[in-house]
Every structure is written in C-alpha cells, then in structure tokens.
Amino acid sequence: MTQLVRSRAELAAARVRSSGVAGVVMTMGALHDGHRELIRVARDRCELTIVTVFLNPLQFGAGEDLSRYPKTLESDLALCTAENVDIVFAPTVSEVYPESEPQVRVSAGPLGDVLEGASRPGHFDGVLTVVAKLLHLTGAGVAYFGQKDAQQLLLIRRMVKDLDFPCEVVAVPTVRDPDGLALSSRNGYLSAEDRTVALALSRALRAGAAAAPEGPAAVRRVTADVLRDQSGVDVDYLVLADPVNLHDVPEDFAGAALLAVAARVGTTRLIDNLVVTLGGR
Ligand code: PAF
Secondary structure, rough: EEEEEEEEEEEEHHHOOOOOOOEEEEEOOOOOOHHOOOOOOOOHHHHHEEEEOOOOOOOOOOOOOOOOOOHHHHHHHHHHOOOOOOOOOOOOHHOOOOOOOOOOOOOOHHHHHOHHHHOOOOHHHHHHHHHHHHHHHOEEEEEEEEEEOOOHHHHHHHHHHOOOOEEEEEEEEEOOOOOEEEHHHHHOOHHHHHHHHHHHHHHHHHHHOOOOHOOOHHHHHHHHHHHHHOOOOOEEEEEEEEOOOOOOOOOOOEEEEEEEEEEEEOOOOEEEEEEEEEEEO
C-alpha cells in the first residue's frame, strides 16, 4: 500500500520500518507517463520505491511559472498507488526549508551557466540543492531521472560524483506521445494550436539525427531548418554538444553527441533532446 508522508519525521519513521535498497523518483508533481516510466524502472530494480512530490521554489526565477505550475496531488497519489509506490513524500516548503531560503546551497559550477542555465540563472543551484536534500532525507541508494532534462541529469551525476554521494544515478529514456512530443508537466500549458506547433521540436531533432552520417554541420543545419520553417517556434538555443562538457562538438567529433533544443511556443518554454551518434570525419 502506498503511504503518503508529509514531514521529515514521518518519512524517517517509514524508512525505519522498511529494508533493502530504496529507489527514489523526484518530481514536482503533475505526474504523467514519463514519471510513470521512471517509477516502473525503479520498482523493477529496487526493494523500496519512494516518489517525492515537491514544487521547489528555489529553482524558479522571478517571472517564471512557479505560481501557475499545476498542483495535482490527488491524481499524483492515484498514479503512485496504481504503480505500487511504497512511499510518497510530499512535504511543504517550510518542511524542506525550515529556515526559509537556505544560505548554503550547492553550486552547479560552470556547467550550470550554459544552455538552460544561461536562460535561467541560478536554476541548477536550486535543483541541485533540493536534490541533495531529498537524497539525504530519503536515504535512497538509487535515483532515477529522465533523459529529457539532459543538463539536469548531467549536473546531478556530477554532484553525486564530485561530492561523493553514496547513490547511483540512473537515466531513463524520454517518453513521448505517439506524435513525438516529449512528455512534460508543462505540456498542459499548450493550447491545441500550440501543441501542433510544438511538434516541430521533436520533428527537427529527428531530422537532424538522420543527417548524422553527413557530420555535425549538417545535423545543426537540418535541425535549424525544420525549426525555422515552423512559425510560432521561438528558439532559445539549439546545440550539438559533447554530453560530458556541453561544448559544441567539432566537425571531426566521433561518438555520442547531445542534440538539444529549447524554444518558446506561445507562453510555454519547452526543451527536448536526442542523443546522436557521429562517426568522425
Ligand atoms: O525534474 C524535476 O522535476 C525537478 O527539477 C526535480 C529533479 C524534481 C528537482 O526539483
């Protein structure tokens, strides 16, 4: 049976009663099939599955969508119950940050200043700070994150490695609607028309990936062309980058590269990516 816990004390008590390796899926709520997939992978591999539902104010900048972010705890709980999650930890802001905003935070460093970080200053410091706290509070041995948030995943891996967290980080492939749209809690902001426009992101990434045999310049050109041809897509960045350091890959790069895009469609900022294998030339 899924147990809902709201406080650190309740979480600690629930953890004392449980044994075995715990897997955690961290979320901000508004759960969808992408989260369901993370939960299923965790469920298959761990003795205990914990889902955290916490809308973390620290990772939102002024003017971002914190106030309009969907809050759907009841249906989130129903999904967790259907997926046999053991514990749902859904704390309040003051439970996570009892002293108000924490004075000491995890710094994402230079990798946190590019791409998403360039558009959302301080975002990744906020993400890493809450992920560090939730790893400590849940005592999870394995944490599952989606590949859709590729830069977040990279930074969490770096934090766990650089700061010796006793935890494994597992990446789970992006879940898409049948028409290609990457699932995101923010898709709910899209009007029917915006949603059609938003399909250009995955279409562009697929077209770019198909140009991989012609090399990085072709991948970038083809991807950009598809995005340019779709009116209503306001591209923030489009990169073909080394997934280890996020530097643009040179023309002779061989191996897996991250083709990533961020764009605004209507009032909604969307991100998506594909891993593209380049042959080197
Ligand atoms: O990916 C998210 O939903 C959030 O950034 C996370 C990892 C739950 C931290 O708030």
